[in-house]
Amino acid sequence: MKNVLFISLLLSVFCVKAQSDWVENRSAYPVAVSEENVALSYLSYTVHYDYKYNQEGRFICDVTYHVIARANNDDGLESMNRIYISLNNVIDVLDIKSRVITKEGKTVELDQSNIKEVEDEQTKGGYRIFAVEGAEIGGEIEYRYTKRVHGSTFINERIQFQFPVQRLEFTLTCPENLEYEFKVVNDEIEVNQIDTTDTRNRYQVVMTDIPAYTAEPFSGLDANKKRIDFRLAYNSAAGKKRINTYADAGKRIYENAHDLSKEDQKVIDNFIKEHDDNDLEPINRLKKLEHELKQKFYMEDNSSDKVADLFSNGFASKKAFLKLFVAIVEYLKIDFEIVATSDRSNSKFESDFTSWNYLDDFLIYFPSENKFLSVHDYRQRYGSVTPNNTAISGIFIRPEPVQDFVYPVTRLSSIPATSYKANMNNLDIKVSFDDDISKAIVKAKRIYIGNEANYYKSALFWMDEEQSNELLKDLAKFLAGDGDILNVELSEANNSVVSWDEPYIIDCYFENEHFIEYAGNSVLFKVGELIGLQSELYKDEERKFEVENTHNRGYLREITIKIPEGYGIENLNDLVLNEKVVDQGKPVYLFESSYEMEKDQLKIRIDEYYDKIFFPKSRFEEFRKVINAAADWNKVTLVLKEIN
């Protein structure tokens, strides 16, 4: 970033004493009770950001990590005895120290000549790497390094790991003209400004006993880890105004989205010329162009931001995709807004804290249609976006014409998730038996809609024939289990631009003898296995996180079974299972099954849906019951007895 510098600021170029000193000849930490049964424990984890201006007046930061850990088993030790220092954004690594204090109190220092540097031109980074020398179970592993990086304005610092932390200290120091703001994500604690000298501001938080992070099913993955997000909010040297606001971000994103070289413009023009269909309505023209692009090009992080490179290599960054789509919608003269938000599985867009780090993903919003378009996700088409970009907020950047200029105006708004009805995974199954009831003969139709279908539809553009056939077999196998798949075919792909919203349908035909067991003269038919193995939450564990679903979805299953002549079923009521969760007067999670007998036909209907992305931890048990109802139904077995 560019800064207006004053001579007084130049004077502030000095190195503050490192916050976490390397104590020579120290003795080992006492073993805490909390370390028992833990593979590795961070005894102390210290991070210090020291912002400053260098001699040339550039804004830089010395970031120091000082970690002391003790391993109690091989897995713990082996996740700590190889250290990688990322060189991404790094100007220089100033200091690396590492040592081990053995159980017996002996110290083994790292031989500096064993530190290696490895290049990675692809990620514009590389690593300094070293193996910790003398590490053993029960001993302490300690390392500290400082890397000088270009001063960044927004940082998300992770402070929760796969192992617990006994004490964590985070400090940030900066020249007094700068003011930082903080949010400790997934924790109540706050970072405080603890000191202001004439020349430096200092912020700190100390946390104790941060538990190990363990992922839970139906939860938000990495986004649930504790983090310290911080941002540069004021620079008094540049004025009193709050800096790095979302309005600023909107302006920057808007400008970048229009940063096209002649070469970029040329490839876009050629593409439009080749694929645009003037006879269509503008939205349909957009859909057609989107469809063309998303079956050929894909996004890759750390790749080029240039549209021309996207056309040459077939892949580019999210930014390149944004430029391309903005160029297309402007060409088609469709009203639009650019939306920037986060991938909520990684970090949730926090509405009460401004950080440009929440602006990783781009969508385009069409106000007149109230629809979104995901610029880089090749699985999505107009009207449906990456589920992890929904059910959170984002910034909406609207191009506002002001006389001859267009001025980007930014607002905060939410990106709604689609209803379960838009994302269905349905089954239509007909079952009969062979004469001696030795196997079930099954004709099944799998019907996928919306996000349940998008992956399969788009995969057809990327997989070769062999892989597509494998995929079909896998989808049939989900139902057929250990049976013999006699035929499987894709009856409706519906992956053209005009049919995209129609279902993706697979027909399969299989026989399975494992659905049948014999108990003397009775026949047991494992009807539950017809719906395939279901997600389960049988293990009763203390829930840590709120429920989070990737997307809302529904399952409608209709099963018709021809009962063999001369047999009756004794336990039809086992087919009935009902569980639902009602929120604000309406069912949000539901599992309902019922049956009716029509002559020799047993007709079963199962409705199941999940229609709320987030649900509080306090009501987890209710959610769990619905999930387990489906898993329980998978075990229903009918007892067929000969009618005397």
Next chain:
Amino acid sequence: MIGSTRKTGFYLLFIFWVITHSNALAQLSPIEAHKNYRSSFPEESGIVTEYRKVIEIKRKGDSLDISAREYREILVLDKPSRWVKEKVYSSAFAKVEEVKAYTLLPAKKKYRKVPVEDFKKSFNKDSYIFYDDTEVINFNFPQLVEGAKIVTESRKKFKDPRLLTGFYFASYIPTLSSTLELKIEDGIEIVHGLINDSLANITFSESLENGVRNYTYTVSDLPKVDYEDDSPGFGYLSPSAYVLIASYTNTVGETVPVLSSLDDLHSWYKGFLVDLELGNDVNQVSKNIVEPDDQPIEKVRKIFYWVQEHIKYIAFENGMRGFVPHPADYVLEKRYGDCKDMTSLLVGMLKNEGIDANFTWIGTRELPHKYTELPSPIVDNHMIASVNIDGKVIFLDATGSYTPLGLPTAMIQGKESLISTSDGYKIVPVPVIEKEKNQMNDSSTIWLEDGVIYGNGEVTLSGLAQVANSYKLIQKTTRGEDNYVRRLLSRGNNTFLVDDYDVKNLEDLDQPIKIKYQFNVSDHYREVGDEIYINLCLDRSLVNRVIKDRKVPLENSYKYITSSFTALKIPQGYRVKFVPEGGKFNSNDLGFEITYEQSGNSIIFSSKIFVDYLIMNPSSFKDWNEVIKAYSKLTRKTIVLEKI
């Protein structure tokens, strides 16, 4: 293996191919070529149209100048985006001096060349080698479309004549033409030949031109190597050629041996073991581990276990470090090392205790070669120690943690080892561990209560089953361990929960692991009317092991026996109405025996399954499947209890 006449389906496929696809690619226009091959290979997205390697060996002063030029051309049939990325590897021993790559874009009559301009090095953080001086050179083929060709040309220099590598004719995609040319200057003796040549019809020709001998191996229309899960290494599946430089004549007319025999290989290897003098640290540590009056075998046991426990595997590939071990004292201090380092420490400590311990080279099972057939470093990729106790060789592979003395690691079973002895060397095969030593035995008592099966039992794991499970039972988190135990003991259905368990002997490698456990499974037995139906074959893991549509052999990491005894307590007020019959069936590779026995108020179910292969060829799949089917049939029989 060399020159083996192993018949497989490939050969027949190949004959068929030659008859139907005599091709003349050169005469086709780009559009015709694409059309033709697209219809010939409807399942493929690309084929190798030409693969050529020219190895040139010249005398240069008193040494050799060895270079290899490679030309690889792929015709993109479909899904161009899959072919964009390519990489070339450059190691210290085979350094890439030049790499050229380009896209050949199809035009009306011929192709238009578009060169790759950007080559970027990358680092793989997830590689099992921590530091590797092999450079990965990445690039993207520009402007790819269907029908384009992608060409990579490279020139490598071989630094050491012993490290010349061979040539694989086949690929993971079909190959139209594959050629290896050897250009050998007068005065250089080489040994060359084919491996797995029964898989293809490779023609050979030789000629003499200006004192240079030309040998050419060529093959057309090679089917792809159909690599699947649990396939043996690529070296078993592709036809290949080997080239060894036996000797050459230097400027004064003397013959300089290179790899004319195993003597040469060993004497070269032996040179890496000088400068491994023992220091005082090794002496001190060894003395602390063993008692002076321990029998030799006890000393070996204690030292082997100590090294396994205290030295962690971290691999470095750095020039000759790939061959030269560190001295024992160095490894002792660092507490980490690769296979050579661990061997160095083992040999050092054992020798210090007066044990006859030796450095031993070996190839893991991934490599198909034998020292007795090829005196070359391509035979091996691993180093272990071996000791001779009372005339019996014991192999010590310290890289395999948790390995009891007397067991080799699974990955070296059946391989030839090259043992460097005080007076030379010897080749000793590592035994294949028989199934009786690798066992999982389970014994449990179960009872029924309110729809739930409760039970307690004990499982015993021995031999390589013990080793494999030790890795899984030592986890980063207790939750990870709990989940693994649940998976290991799993039975009935996925409601299976472990209420409590206790693992014993994890630290005592000489004892089998014992896990005592209590569990419950819901929804497995049915109570309908006056009857209870319960299937006592709770472990269904073998049922879905039918091998379908597989063309390549199946590899198994070790042979084993799994047995289980389940005693069902008959609930009060019930009597036995029906007990299924047991049975037994076996093939060479697989077998089982199931029995039911009523004893007092219990029914005892026992099952014993053995798996007795390391590599199973497709010709044995039918027999295997017969056993699985017989097993499945028996497991579908259910016990019936009725109310008294």
